[in-house]
Amino acid sequence: MTTQHSIVRVAGVTKSFDLGKLTVQALKGVDLSIYTGEYLSIMGPSGSGKSTLFNMIGGLDKPTTGKVFIDEVDIAQLDAYELAWLRNRKIGYIFQTFNLIQVMTALENVTLPMTFAGVPEDEATEKGLELLGLVGLRERHAHKPMELSGGQQQRVAIARSLANSPAIVLADEPTGNLDLTTGEEIIALLKHLSEARGVTIISATHDYKMLNVSDRVVWIRDGRIDKVEERAQLKITLGGIGAKEY
Amino acid sequence: MQDTNHTARPFSSEGKGVARQVVLPMGKSLEISVRSLRVRFLRSLVTVMSLVLAVAFLAFTLLGHDVAMGLLASGSPTLQSELLKAGFDLAPGRFPGSFEVASSAKDRWIVILSLLVCAVGIVNAQLMAVTERFREIGTMKCLGALDSFVLRLFLLEAGMQGLVGSLAGALLGGVAGVLMGMARFGLPALTYLGFGDVAASMGWSILTGFVLSLVGVSYPALVASRMPPVAAMRAEE
Numbered sequence: 475m476t477t478q479h480s481i482v483r484v485a486g487v488t489k490s491f492d493l494g495k496l497t498v499q500a501l502k503g504v505d506l507s508i509y510t511g512e513y514l515s516i517m518g519p520s521g522s523g524k525s526t527l528f529n530m531i532g533g534l535d536k537p538t539t540g541k542v543f544i545d546e547v548d549i550a551q552l553d554a555y556e557l558a559w560l561r562n563r564k565i566g567y568i569f570q571t572f573n574l575i576q577v578m579t580a581l582e583n584v585t586l587p588m589t590f591a592g593v594p595e596d597e598a599t600e601k602g603l604e605l606l607g608l609v610g611l612r613e614r615h616a617h618k619p620m621e622l623s624g625g626q627q628q629r630v631a632i633a634r635s636l637a638n639s640p641a642i643v644l645a646d647e648p649t650g651n652l653d654l655t656t657g658e659e660i661i662a663l664l665k666h667l668s669e670a671r672g673v674t675i676i677s678a679t680h681d682y683k684m685l686n687v688s689d690r691v692v693w694i695r696d697g698r699i700d701k702v703e704e705r706a707q708l709k710i711t712l713g714g715i716g717a718k719e720y
Numbered sequence: 721m722q723d724t725n726h727t728a729r730p731f732s733s734e735g736k737g738v739a740r741q742v743v744l745p746m747g748k749s750l751e752i753s754v755r756s757l758r759v760r761f762l763r764s765l766v767t768v769m770s771l772v773l774a775v776a777f778l779a780f781t782l783l784g785h786d787v788a789m790g791l792l793a794s795g796s797p798t799l800q801s802e803l804l805k806a807g808f809d810l811a812p813g814r815f816p817g818s819f820e821v822a823s824s825a826k827d828r829w830i831v832i833l834s835l836l837v838c839a840v841g842i843v844n845a846q847l848m849a850v851t852e853r854f855r856e857i858g859t860m861k862c863l864g865a866l867d868s869f870v871l872r873l874f875l876l877e878a879g880m881q882g883l884v885g886s887l888a889g890a891l892l893g894g895v896a897g898v899l900m901g902m903a904r905f906g907l908p909a910l911t912y913l914g915f916g917d918v919a920a921s922m923g924w925s926i927l928t929g930f931v932l933s934l935v936g937v938s939y940p941a942l943v944a945s946r947m948p949p950v951a952a953m954r955a956e957e
Contacts, residue, residue, distance in 0.1 A: 529950050534862070534948070534949050534950040535948075535950050554866065554867065555742065555866065558742045558864045558866050559741070559742055559864065561861070561863065561864045561949070562863065562864020563864070567862045573855055573858075574859075575856050575859060575860070577755050577759040577760075577856075578752075578755070587863045587864060589744065589745075589748055590743065590744060590863060590864045590865060590869075591741070591742070591864070592741055592742075592743045634863070
């Protein structure tokens with residue numbers, strides 16, 4: 475954080491979707507810099523453009539106008555191979571619905587990104603086990619996702635997101651499908667990992683539990699950034715009406 | 721992670737080479753597709769079943785023809801007259817004065833139609849399979865899979881289904897064809913059967929089934945491989 479190197483930079487991004495005759499503008503000009511190693515939450519009600527912005531940052535969608543830079547590289551200029559490379563090594567994804575591959579065991583799910591990255595099998599297995607150990611599921615490595623609870627599946631997904639030691643982990647509503655306690659555990663784990671490994675964590679959420687651990691919170695409303703709050707400011711708002719605002 | 725600050729600049733000149741290194745080794749692809757087939761065994765079985773039936777019908781028709789040809793080639797007048805009585809038409813053969821058993825146009829059309837119906841069935845089944853696996857495909861893409869990985873997985877699966885289905889179908893149809901011949905003409909149907917003809921017929925049936933399976937999956941696989949990864953993010957069960 476001291477270096478303030480921005481790993482993701484969003485400049486004047488707009489995005490419109492064509493719905494037949496109707497054109498919906500999901501983002502109406504967003505500028506945002508995300509710094510290396512920070513834990514950033516993007517908050518906003520559904521329909522605010524939160525997910526759209528989130529997908530842009532993750533290189534999953536391209537802006538209509540404006541630019542998204544990841545590590546100062548304009549992602550609009552990348553070809554399919556480079557985008558795949560980016561998704562493979564630079565970014566780890568965590569989804570609301572876990573999205574583990576059902577036919578594979580926990581360990582295989584974690585090693586899959588490493589396979590894509592060309593890591594030799596032994597090495598991948600070793601690192602996979604280590605990552606599963608990190609999320610406390612080493613003994614369950616041979617289980618299929620169906621045999622794991624929601625929280626455990628999300629842990630596997632977190633381990634998977636770290637497979638190729640990405641610089642950024644994108645978490646889309648990571649606690650959305652989990653109960654309160656499990657959600658808290660997942661948040662604590664994410665926070666711990668971000669601190670221990672220096673990974674930049676960007677999460678789109680409307681889970682207020684996330685606020686406590688975030689370094690910064692970006693509030694999105696109506697396709698624009700409503701406000702950006704630092705952690706210090708946050709505690710004050712949280713105690714007041716902030717938590718009930720949306 | 722200290723190194724993210726200075727080293728990992730993925731798209732610098734040195735990074736470009738690395739950028740092309742997203743891989744899925746053939747062995748691994750095979751492993752994944754075998755596993756997918758095993759897990760969705762029942763569904764695969766249904767897809768394969770239509771292929772088995774179509775190929776069996778093809779093999780049955782071809783083998784029936786082979787049996788008749790064998791009897792004709794035996795040169796025995798009784799067998800030949802039995803052949804004519806059974807409703808087979810003789811057509812002038814390749815050499816003057818020789819005859820061969822004509823395959824009727826109707827038979828050919830029925831076989832072609834059955835293969836067409838089977839192809840449509842495979843396309844349908846595979847499109848369903850793709851829809852069912854939207855999330856899986858999207859997730860793989862988010863993890864860095866290229867379009868070609870997805871395409872390859874689907875083609876491998878279909879290839880294996882095609883091979884198994886065609887083999888089973890050819891065997892089933894072939895045996896049925898020979899048994900049918902024996903029921904009509906007795907043992908001579910088997911004794912005069914030319915081994916080369918049988919091998920060729922079986923080979924054709926298997927090849928047809930295999931190609932059919934691949935052709936059937938190509939459109940669904942293309943749809944799957946071109947799916948944008950963002951679909952995984954918004955996909956809901």
